[in-house]
Amino acid sequence: MKHLHYIYRFVGTALFWFVFGLTGLLIGFVVIPLLYLFVRRPGKRQVATRRLLSAAFSVFVWTACASRLISCKVAGMEHWDPDRSQLLLANHPTLIDVVILLSLFPQIDCVIKEAVTRNPVLRVPAASANYISNRAPDDLLESCVTRLRSGASLLLFPEGTRSVEGQPLKFKLGAAEIAIRARAQILPIVIDCRPQLLAKHVPWYKIPPSPPHFAITILPPVDASQYLSDQDGPRRARYTLNGALESMITSAMS
Amino acid sequence: MDTDSLYQQIKTILVEQFEMNESAITPDANLYEELELDSIDAVDLLVQLKELTGKKISPDVFKDVRTIRDVMGALAES
Numbered sequence: 461m462k463h464l465h466y467i468y469r470f471v472g473t474a475l476f477w478f479v480f481g482l483t484g485l486l487i488g489f490v491v492i493p494l495l496y497l498f499v500r501r502p503g504k505r506q507v508a509t510r511r512l513l514s515a516a517f518s519v520f521v522w523t524a525c526a527s528r529l530i531s532c533k534v535a536g537m538e539h540w541d542p543d544r545s546q547l548l549l550a551n552h553p554t555l556i557d558v559v560i561l562l563s564l565f566p567q568i569d570c571v572i573k574e575a576v577t578r579n580p581v582l583r584v585p586a587a588s589a590n591y592i593s594n595r596a597p598d599d600l601l602e603s604c605v606t607r608l609r610s611g612a613s614l615l616l617f618p619e620g621t622r623s624v625e626g627q628p629l630k631f632k633l634g635a636a637e638i639a640i641r642a643r644a645q646i647l648p649i650v651i652d653c654r655p656q657l658l659a660k661h662v663p664w665y666k667i668p669p670s671p672p673h674f675a676i677t678i679l680p681p682v683d684a685s686q687y688l689s690d691q692d693g694p695r696r697a698r699y700t701l702n703g704a705l706e707s708m709i710t711s712a713m714s
Numbered sequence: 715m716d717t718d719s720l721y722q723q724i725k726t727i728l729v730e731q732f733e734m735n736e737s738a739i740t741p742d743a744n745l746y747e748e749l750e751l752d753s754i755d756a757v758d759l760l761v762q763l764k765e766l767t768g769k770k771i772s773p774d775v776f777k778d779v780r781t782i783r784d785v786m787g788a789l790a791e792s
Contacts, residue, residue, distance in 0.1 A: 596773065598760055598761055601754075633753055693733065695755075698754060
């Protein structure tokens with residue numbers, strides 16, 4: 461019986477990624493080009509693209525949960541305020557964190573790897589959704605701050621890459637710096653996935669021994685400006701805030 | 715701009731913007747290890763150098779920069 465369950469999950473996972481890829485192709489090569497044809501204004505196209513991607517991601521998460529390939533629990537959604545600018549900072553244990561988070565927060569901005577902007581399938585949706593590319597580090601900080609100041613919400617993974625299991629979380633200074641410069645309201649998000657799924661350098665077919673459970677916890681908002689005191693300049697503030705965020709998310713995980 | 719005044723200007727930026735100890739700054743002091751320049755400072759420094767000299771050091775070149783002497787070398791080449 462246990463063996464049968466494993467086979468079910470293996471085939472299910474393979475089928476899932478196959479359909480995921482196929483949908484990606486369909487969206488990238490058919491739906492988005494149509495959107496370019498019919499929605500001329502970039503602003504409206506951005507909203508429509510994000511709504512579409514978020515809906516697609518919601519369907520995927522729902523399907524994966526319904527077929528028991530994963531399970532998912534979200535807590536603290538009441539801290540999310542869609543009417544104001546918030547900086548969402550999450551740890552990054554798996555490849556599908558962004559899929560789950562974008563399904564929960566449809567219109568947020570996020571930063572994508574430069575490689576995505578050159579990927580033939582992902583290039584067009586990413587441009588249409590107007591996500592931020594991490595091409596130049598100096599522009600990146602400024603673009604993120606500008607978007608937040610203009611009232612958008614932004615999702616960042618402060619580690620800059622996927623977490624390494626069993627090692628303490630180490631955030632890069634960039635996210636804290638963006639928060640300080642934009643005087644942002646931060647929404648710390650804890651993603652806890654057990655057993656570990658799709659970690660870095662783990663191929664999709666190495667499925668975990670039991671269905672992974674995602675516990676996503678949105679912590680109460682934190683105002684970056686409270687870390688800016690008169691004695692310590694903004695330079696000190698980025699370290700204090702960064703350390704505070706690291707320990708907030710770490711302690712919520714254990 | 716001659717080398718000496720460029721060096722003084724960089725030194726001024728490091729002291730005023732990045733709160734470095736003036737006496738610790740020498741042309742060959744390691745910016746990261748001895749002077750505690752962090753990744754954000756490095757980005758800010760690039761922006762300020764561009765304003766100062768009009769030259770843009772590419773992030774790829776800046777990755778190998780360790781000292782103020784290296785910074786001036788990179789500026790001379792770009």
